[in-house]
Amino acid sequence: MKLTVVGGGSTYTPELIDGFARLRDTLPVEELVLVDPAADRLDLVGGLARRIFRKQGHPGTITTTADLDAAVDGADAVLLQLRVGGQAARQQDETWPLECGCVGQETTGAGGLAKALRTVPVVLDIAERVRRANPDAWIIDFTNPVGIVTRALLTAGHRAVGLCNVAIGFQRKFAGHLGVAPGEVHLDHIGLNHLTWETGVRLGGPEGEDVLPKLLADHGEAIAADLRLPLPVLAGLGVVPSYYLRYFYQHDAVVRELRTKPSRAAEVAAMEKELLRMYGDPALDEKPELLAKRGGAYYSEAAVDLAAALLGGPAGGGSPYQVVNTLNRGTLPFLPDDAVIETQAAVGRHGAAPLAVPAVDPRFAGLIAHVTAYEDLALRAALHGSRGAVFDALLAHPLVGQIEYAQRLTDELIAHNREHLAWA
Numbered sequence: 001m002k003l004t005v006v007g008g009g010s011t012y013t014p015e016l017i018d019g020f021a022r023l024r025d026t027l028p029v030e031e032l033v034l035v036d037p038a039a040d041r042l043d044l045v046g047g048l049a050r051r052i053f054r055k056q057g058h059p060g061t062i063t064t065t066a067d068l069d070a071a072v073d074g075a076d077a078v079l080l081q082l083r084v085g086g087q088a089a090r091q092q093d094e095t096w097p098l099e100c101g102c103v104g105q106e107t108t109g110a111g112g113l114a115k116a117l118r119t120v121p122v123v124l125d126i127a128e129r130v131r132r133a134n135p136d137a138w139i140i141d142f143t144n145p146v147g148i149v150t151r152a153l154l155t156a157g158h159r160a161v162g163l164c165n166v167a168i169g170f171q172r173k174f175a176g177h178l179g180v181a182p183g184e185v186h187l188d189h190i191g192l193n194h195l196t197w198e199t200g201v202r203l204g205g206p207e208g209e210d211v212l213p214k215l216l217a218d219h220g221e222a223i224a225a226d227l228r229l230p231l232p233v234l235a236g237l238g239v240v241p242s243y244y245l246r247y248f249y250q251h252d253a254v255v256r257e258l259r260t261k262p263s264r265a266a267e268v269a270a271m272e273k274e275l276l277r278m279y280g281d282p283a284l285d286e287k288p289e290l291l292a293k294r295g296g297a298y299y300s301e302a303a304v305d306l307a308a309a310l311l312g313g314p315a316g317g318g319s320p321y322q323v324v325n326t327l328n329r330g331t332l333p334f335l336p337d338d339a340v341i342e343t344q345a346a347v348g349r350h351g352a353a354p355l356a357v358p359a360v361d362p363r364f365a366g367l368i369a370h371v372t373a374y375e376d377l378a379l380r381a382a383l384h385g386s387r388g389a390v391f392d393a394l395l396a397h398p399l400v401g402q403i404e405y406a407q408r409l410t411d412e413l414i415a416h417n418r419e420h421l422a423w424a
Helices: 013-022 039-055 068-072 086-093 109-133 146-155 166-178 212-227 231-237 243-249 251-258 264-279 289-294 299-311 362-384 387-396 403-420
Strands: 002-006 031-035 061-065 077-080 138-141 160-162 185-192 195-203 321-327 340-348 351-354
Touching: 002 013, 002 068, 013 031, 013 039, 013 289, 013 299, 031 039, 031 068, 039 061, 039 264, 068 109, 077 109, 077 299, 086 109, 086 264, 086 403, 109 138, 109 146, 109 362, 109 387, 109 403, 138 146, 138 299, 146 160, 146 321, 146 340, 146 362, 160 321, 160 340, 166 185, 166 195, 166 212, 166 299, 185 321, 185 362, 195 212, 195 243, 195 362, 212 231, 212 243, 243 251, 264 289, 299 321, 299 340, 321 351, 362 387, 387 403
Parallel strands: 002 031, 002 077, 031 061, 077 138, 138 160
Antiparallel strands: 185 195, 185 340, 321 340, 340 351
């Protein structure tokens, strides 16, 4: 089995390598290729990756290259974890929207649109080269904004599934609260990428007992603290929203906070500098503790389970059910079939088939429909590019939604991303 990681020079990669090494019985990787144009980073990450494999007795080979076509040749699955423009572009995404009184964040609002515009054309070019190399290869997208990028891939006919670590993070935390193994926890997870709600927490599988009310009653304060949302709001909703919902539920408060502290991009850039220094230590043969602060917790477990299911059998040694980003196909009747949703699905060689869900509460369905409309316009802007298309997407976004803001943000977005926009 050959796997390729595009963006293999990312500081995330040792998390992924650790998962491949620990879970080799679930996903028996024989050849792993890390591809990245940043040669210096790739050498450091690749060296640590090989040491991790050696320490854990993994027999597979790890190679590094800047040659994408060679990297994907014969690959059974290709994982995408790239960041067009690097942390410098992220820093811009998180700052200039604040000047307009809007959230500055890399996956939602104006910053999220900027990232989508930079990323979609690059990902589609990579996907075409993967298809030429092996039409049967699966593409697993971890590149943000995952929903829009995955929709671009699926609209173009690629064999793709989107992946996010929010759901597996909730699964692990809830399992800890409940005192059970993570595999015993099945989430009724519904929405869009970074716009989701846990509407049920079931023990044993999709038909298991829903213990969410007990979870909120016994551990509501801890859960609310993690999300930085008021406990009475969680109690009133009766669900657990993703922490990204705070950008919607407490937008103005978040803007005030973001204006008074260093950006997350600045924090991550400093962290990455230290991580790369550590990766260069020839004595280091495991992922460092600092990596846990970088983000992407449990990414490796989620990626291994998904790849294993797509390439041959039940993930995790048993359950075929996983939270993924895939086509709606009638799952949420208030959305188009070709919308990409994030939900529980049965995953196998055929791909991902969403499980049926009960009618979605209007308190959540309205926002899902609103953001889906924005994502449709965002994809149009990414594919066909024009100032008017960017303005339309921003005006449709619930975190923007006013003509004056949309006009100013359009100008700022184009000015800060001109080098990445072929049409600008």
